[in-house]
Amino acid sequence: MKAMKNGGRIWDPVSECLGREELELLQFTRLRDTLERVWRSVPCYQQKFRQAGIVPQDVRSLADLSRLPFTTKEDLRLNYPYGMFAVPLREVVRIHSSSGTTGKPTVVGYNRQDLQTWTELVARFMTAAGVTEDDIVHIAFGYGLFTGAFGLHYGAERIGASVIPMSSGNTDKQIMIMQDYRSTVLVSTPSYALTLADRMEKMGIGPESLSLKVGLFGAEPWSEEMRRELETRLGIVATDNFGLSEVMGPGVAGECLYKGGMHLFEDHFIPEIIDPDTGEVLPPGSVGELVITSITKEAFPVVRYRTRDITRLDYTPCSCGRTFVRMAKTMGRTDDMLIIKGVNVFPTQIEEILFQVEGCEPHYLLVVDREGAMDVLEVQVEVNEAIFFDEMKKQRAFVDLLEKRLFSTLGVGARVKLVEPSSMPRHEGKAQRVIDRRKL
Ligand code: ADP
Numbered sequence: 001m002k003a004m005k006n007g008g009r010i011w012d013p014v015s016e017c018l019g020r021e022e023l024e025l026l027q028f029t030r031l032r033d034t035l036e037r038v039w040r041s042v043p044c045y046q047q048k049f050r051q052a053g054i055v056p057q058d059v060r061s062l063a064d065l066s067r068l069p070f071t072t073k074e075d076l077r078l079n080y081p082y083g084m085f086a087v088p089l090r091e092v093v094r095i096h097s098s099s100g101t102t103g104k105p106t107v108v109g110y111n112r113q114d115l116q117t118w119t120e121l122v123a124r125f126m127t128a129a130g131v132t133e134d135d136i137v138h139i140a141f142g143y144g145l146f147t148g149a150f151g152l153h154y155g156a157e158r159i160g161a162s163v164i165p166m167s168s169g170n171t172d173k174q175i176m177i178m179q180d181y182r183s184t185v186l187v188s189t190p191s192y193a194l195t196l197a198d199r200m201e202k203m204g205i206g207p208e209s210l211s212l213k214v215g216l217f218g219a220e221p222w223s224e225e226m227r228r229e230l231e232t233r234l235g236i237v238a239t240d241n242f243g244l245s246e247v248m249g250p251g252v253a254g255e256c257l258y259k260g261g262m263h264l265f266e267d268h269f270i271p272e273i274i275d276p277d278t279g280e281v282l283p284p285g286s287v288g289e290l291v292i293t294s295i296t297k298e299a300f301p302v303v304r305y306r307t308r309d310i311t312r313l314d315y316t317p318c319s320c321g322r323t324f325v326r327m328a329k330t331m332g333r334t335d336d337m338l339i340i341k342g343v344n345v346f347p348t349q350i351e352e353i354l355f356q357v358e359g360c361e362p363h364y365l366l367v368v369d370r371e372g373a374m375d376v377l378e379v380q381v382e383v384n385e386a387i388f389f390d391e392m393k394k395q396r397a398f399v400d401l402l403e404k405r406l407f408s409t410l411g412v413g414a415r416v417k418l419v420e421p422s423s424m425p426r427h428e429g430k431a432q433r434v435i436d437r438r439k440l
């Protein structure tokens with residue numbers, strides 16, 4: 001086991017610490033193989049390449065990647081369900097789909113080799129977050145078509161940890177099992193971890209009566225303030241990991257214990273940051289839309305897939321020794337970005353502000369509407385009992401304070417509405433935090 005040799009801290013030290021030059025050589029070889037593969041086997045890519053007047057042989061360096069056309073969710077939908085597969089179904093051993101957060105789900109497939117790669121990559125980020133064979137990993141992602149649960153499940157087994165395939169829902173039972181089975185690692189969405197923390201508080205169960213040490217959270221955007229909240233309330237180190245079914249599932253990128261961005265596994269995926277409006281590749285360090293090309297996937301390769309996730313890539317060295325680029329916590333997807341009076345607003349920015357104000361509970365909902373020709377953003381936030389039942393004057397002052405903070409950070413006004421403690425829906429999977437009445 002490679003992990004043992006290195007004190008269990010880096011799962012695959014050879015690959016994860018490759019020098020840039022070596023890495024780029026490997027990426028180029030793998031990229032060319034992938035392009036040949038999709039050119040041969042996927043009509044959609046063949047057609048796209050033809051339209052762009054390019055054949056795989058024209059790609060002579062990594063820089064040539066930018067000459068290739070993008071692949072979008074729409075392409076996958078047009079080829080629903082199996083049209084983008086690069087191997088016959090006979091070779092496919094697993095089928096998953098996206099959660100369908102933003103429309104009709106897309107279908108993806110894995111052959112045996114793909115499943116093995118996926119397992120290795122999840123083992124990498126779990127190890128980076130400090131998980132070892134001594135851990136008891138409690139998986140509270142829903143098992144099913146969603147890639148989260150199965151991805152983490154096999155990665156944890158690969159490490160040699162004991163896996164509890166709890167699945168989502170049934171919050172009281174989750175807490176009982178975490179207590180009784182002494183789970184040390186919690187795998188869930190950050191919003192469900194919050195639901196668990198809330199429920200524990202109501203039941204009078206403190207973090208000290210659990211054995212949790214680490215949280216592996218992902219599948220939705222969450223702020224640094226949310227991290228602090230979860231770390232204190234659950235008594236854990238909370239780490240972020242990123243993935244999407246179209247590219248593989250979880251295991252595309254994950255944080256090490258320095259928590260300075262998620263190492264993106266560049267020996268398997270090539271990331272680019274583009275301007276979402278023009279499609280132009282942006283210089284290193286810019287904020288923009290993440291585009292990913294898979295370079296080892298066999299059944300379902302993607303070339304320049306537009307994730308719609310907004311982030312930034314940091315190529316400076318990380319103290320952990322891994323050389324892979326680090327992707328910043330995403331601000332959210334372009335689909336979730338609200339345009340209020342022409343100003344771009346991400347829910348995570350609002351989350352960050354709300355969580356900084358004493359008295360706000362970490363539960364909120366954004367409602368956007370149009371009054372006449374004007375966009376109106378209402379921020380509904382739960383507050384603690386002291387504030388909710390306070391005299392009108394004090395409550396008004398609290399609302400004013402929140403509205404001022406929101407305005408100064410977002411650059412656009414929002415109305416704040418305080419709602420009663422515990423009145424907002426709690427989430428089991430991915431949180432839905434925006435209602436856009438303009439689109440209804
Ligand atoms: P869907 O697109 O239907 O939600 P997936 O389950 O494949 O389907 O979800 C992938 C998406 O989830 C990503 O594109 C991203 O928007 C979001 N996501 C996953 N992990 C993270 C994370 N750590 N931080 C922010 N967003 C994430």
Ligand code: ZN
Nearest residue numbers: 256318320322
């Ligand atoms: Zn690191």
